[in-house]
Amino acid sequence: MDSTTLIAVASIVTAGLTTGIGCMMPALGEGRSVASALSSIAQQPDAAPTITRTLFVGLAMIESTAIYCFVVSMILIFANPFWSHVIAK
Amino acid sequence: MKLSPDETVFWQHGFITINLTIVTTWALMLILIVGARLITRKLKTDNTISRWQCILEMIVTGINKQIKDVGLDHPEQYIGFIGTLFLFIGTANLCIIFPGYTPPTASLSTTAALAFCVFIAVPFFGIEKSGLGGYLKSYLKPTFIMLPFNLISEISRTLALAVRLFGNIMSGGMIVAILLSISPFIFPVIMNALGLLTGMVQAYIFSILATVYITAAVHDAKTDKVKLLTTN
Numbered sequence: 001m002d003s004t005t006l007i008a009v010a011s012i013v014t015a016g017l018t019t020g021i022g023c024m025m026p027a028l029g030e031g032r033s034v035a036s037a038l039s040s041i042a043q044q045p046d047a048a049p050t051i052t053r054t055l056f057v058g059l060a061m062i063e064s065t066a067i068y069c070f071v072v073s074m075i076l077i078f079a080n081p082f083w084s085h086v087i088a089k
Numbered sequence: 090m091k092l093s094p095d096e097t098v099f100w101q102h103g104f105i106t107i108n109l110t111i112v113t114t115w116a117l118m119l120i121l122i123v124g125a126r127l128i129t130r131k132l133k134t135d136n137t138i139s140r141w142q143c144i145l146e147m148i149v150t151g152i153n154k155q156i157k158d159v160g161l162d163h164p165e166q167y168i169g170f171i172g173t174l175f176l177f178i179g180t181a182n183l184c185i186i187f188p189g190y191t192p193p194t195a196s197l198s199t200t201a202a203l204a205f206c207v208f209i210a211v212p213f214f215g216i217e218k219s220g221l222g223g224y225l226k227s228y229l230k231p232t233f234i235m236l237p238f239n240l241i242s243e244i245s246r247t248l249a250l251a252v253r254l255f256g257n258i259m260s261g262g263m264i265v266a267i268l269l270s271i272s273p274f275i276f277p278v279i280m281n282a283l284g285l286l287t288g289m290v291q292a293y294i295f296s297i298l299a300t301v302y303i304t305a306a307v308h309d310a311k312t313d314k315v316k317l318l319t320t321n
Contacts, residue, residue: 053158057301060294064249067256074263 004086011080015073022069029062093259094191095198110196117180117193148176152296159300160308167303170210174203175296182258182288185281192288195258197251204251207299208243215306227306250298257291258284 001009037055041048097109128141138146152172156164181194193199215224228239261284268276 049158053155053297056290056294057297060253060291060298064253064256067253067260070260071252071256074259 007082011076015076018069018073022066026062026066093196095196110193113193160304171296178292197255200251200255204247208247211302211306214303218307
């Protein structure tokens with residue numbers, strides 16, 4: 001295997017792994033936060049607006065980690081600096 | 090596949106480039122400004138007001154209420170900045186129902202510019218509230234050991250704001266493009282409907298996070314002032 005193929009293989013496999021793991025873990029975290037937010041809304045329906053707003057902000061924070069993983073894998077597939085370096089040579 | 094609307098270039102001369110992002114941004118700004126001018130030209134306080142005025146009043150009071158809920162006491166002072174962020178991002182994301190439209194928020198340059206505005210606005214409002222010294226002191230809280238971490242968090246949250254909005258909107262467009270090649274007819278419509286929801290939620294989250302950051306700067310300064318008053 002020459003270095004070009006190696007770089008391509010490494011990039012594609014890493015892109016898949018990045019999105020895969022980066023979707024799993026935030027999904028677990030979001031599930032936990034939504035579950036506890038729901039149970040606290042069930043206990044205190046009066047506090048629902050505050051809980052919902054905090055939940056949204058927290059979900060955005062958690063989800064941004066998944067988005068970072070997505071952006072990294074997009075960079076690896078479409079705008080890979082190492083690949084462009086090899087291709088330019 | 091075009092990753093961002095930056096790559097569609099209409100006109101280029103030297104380092105000045107007119108691309109799709111700039112054109113769409115200016116068109117949206119024009120629509121928002123002209124629309125707001127037309128609606129607010131004849132405001133009334135009668136029993137019956139025009140529909141458009143009613144919509145604008147609902148939007149303004151809604152944003153004011155949200156800002157107040159987060160903890161800023163005088164939302165009128167901040168709605169100029171936060172409301173503009175929300176309306177611009179919201180309009181930019183909602184317009185994806187028009188065919189052939191690429192949202193300018195799917196380009197990292199737009200979102201980076203918006204995040205940079207927040208990055209500038211946070212110290213601006215903090216200094217306005219409590220002066221330069223009072224604001225700078227908020228970096229030394231709780232102890233001076235936290236100074237580098239406070240600085241890092243300032244940078245990283247700006248980066249997070251930019252990449253979050255960009256990633257969400259770009260991924261929506263990209264998923265539609267990929268689905269178009271797999272199942273052309275009905276699935277992209279569903280994903281577009283989901284994209285409308287995501288776009289609105291992202292506009293809300295961007296402006297709420299900006300509000301939270303401004304609140305943190307203003308409140309830190311305020312509690313500092315209270316403490317100074319009590320110790321002296």
